[in-house]
Amino acid sequence: MSSRRNFIQMVSAPLLAMPFISQAESTAESLTSVEDGPILKVALLGLGGYANIVAKAMQNCKRAKITALISGTPSKLDQWGEKYNVPKTHRFSYEELNKIKNNPDIDAVYIMTPNLRHPEFAIQVANLGKHVISEKPMATNVKDAQRMIDACKKAGVKLLVGYRMHFEPNTLEIIKKREAGEFGKILFFQGLSGFIIGDPKQWRLNKQLAGGGSMMDIGIYSINGARYMTGEEPIWVTAQETKTDFEKFKEGVDETIQFQMGFPSGAVASCLSTYALNNLDKFYLNGTKGFAEMMPSTGYGPIKAKTNKGELSYPHITHQTTQMDEFAAILHDGKVPKIPVDGEEGLKDMKIIEAIFEAVKTGKKVALK
Structure with a gap:
């Protein structure tokens, strides 16, 4: 990315x-x-x-x-x-x-x-x-x-x-195909989210202001993406942290975390969140009948996506433009989005992030309620 x-x-x-x-x-x-x-x-x-x-x-x-x-x-x-x-x-x-x-x-x-x-x-x-x-x-x-x-x-x-990303057309099309059974039983998801962070004095590298490091900023995309791409909520997480620059990434500010999630169906996710590597913006969904790949998957666009049947070719519209028009429909018209964007959706990601931090600290598999 x-x-x-x-x-x-x-x-x-x-x-x-x-x-x-x-x-x-x-x-x-x-x-x-x-x-x-x-x-x-x-x-x-x-x-x-x-x-x-x-x-x-x-x-x-x-x-x-x-x-x-x-x-x-x-x-x-x-x-x-x-x-x-x-x-x-x-x-x-x-x-x-x-x-x-x-x-x-x-x-x-x-x-x-x-x-x-x-x-x-x-x-x-x-x-x-x-x-x-x-x-x-x-x-x-x-x-x-x-x-x-x-x-x-x-x-x-x-x-x-x-x-x-909950309103991005390539993303929504892949979800539609998954729900229609085109990929068969989902077995695996991979999410790679990262870039090399710049100014070491910025607030995103301040534990108090940001709540962490790469996970709070970029890793959340792979967490959220794993949920909407598989259509399931994880029931456990494991995680491992790697830190190479202890001056830039102080205590409580993660540089790189690899994490895994398990889902009720048996599907698993393997993800990476990092502030130390560029060109990491990829989702990959694999099932018994086919696959979907997005690269870039969550950047500001254009999003590039394909499945085992070929490339998707939706026109790019600035994501924030679409988001704000959709928010107008939600708040004024009561429109229900395909993928939730409410506080409960955000809370689910926060619970997973806390579980990942716990898994890093303890080295153990952490169950999600």
């Missing part, structure tokens, strides 16, 4: 119009189509690198619009406000978050801060009566993830997690 910086540069480049085969376009639309309806009015909270990608992608949304900005950096509020035509009355510091209450121009708040702060902001936003969108991982531990879910339920608002 390319580095996060390369991804940002790629997505920031001008989008080129592409001629698509009509049949492929029609099929892709059937998998990810969003009906016309009310616009989802979104406040972006935490104006960092990923928020920049989301903001640019939202310029092409049919049903989602940036209507407010929330940041701890005044200069960013000014710059982003001018860039995305958000008036000064709708630019807020973190200390001014309470001002969004009863604001008719805000339906939901998309939280894109370091992982540690997701729960505190999610709970505050929920208590202000706004829907919560949290970037993944939704928290740094299971306890805080559950607190987020409970707060949103109590406030009567919805909690969504930024699982953009």
Whole structure:
């Protein structure tokens, strides 16, 4: 997988119009189509690198619009406000978050801060009566993830997690084929997720802010992918950690973890999460009748996929554009996505991550309840 910086540069480049085969376009639309309806009015909270990608992608949304900005950096509020035509009355510091209450121009708040702060902001936003969108991982531990879910339920608002791949057409087509039995009995899944991390002082290498290292950032893709590609929930995990740079990857910040998962059907998964190797972005699903392979599998695209019957050729649409339009349909229309994107989905991944950390620490197989 390319580095996060390369991804940002790629997505920031001008989008080129592409001629698509009509049949492929029609099929892709059937998998990810969003009906016309009310616009989802979104406040972006935490104006960092990923928020920049989301903001640019939202310029092409049919049903989602940036209507407010929330940041701890005044200069960013000014710059982003001018860039995305958000008036000064709708630019807020973190200390001014309470001002969004009863604001008719805000339906939901998309939280894109370091992982540690997701729960505190999610709970505050929920208590202000706004829907919560949290970037993944939704928290740094299971306890805080559950607190987020409970707060949103109590406030009567919805909690969504930024699982953009859950709307990606190649991914959905492979799941459709698996459900139709085209691959037979699923036996094995492989997930490789990694890149060489850059700046050693960034928050993703801070145990307190990130909750870990590569697993919280990139390994979660293989965990989540194993679940939706096999269609099962794991019942056990084993894991082994490798660390070569003890200065960059301090205590509690994982550099590389190999982990395995077992499923009720007998299928097994073998996965790798790393901050020390590039060109790792691959899913492979194997069954008694066929296989599916995705490489790249979770990068910002285009996603490349094939099965034993040939390549898939769905047109690439910026993932965050599709995600935000789908979120509008979920929040305004009650649409039920093929793969869940709610807080319970995020909680399942958090439980698996904690089990993997336990397996690394103890060297034992850890059962999942």
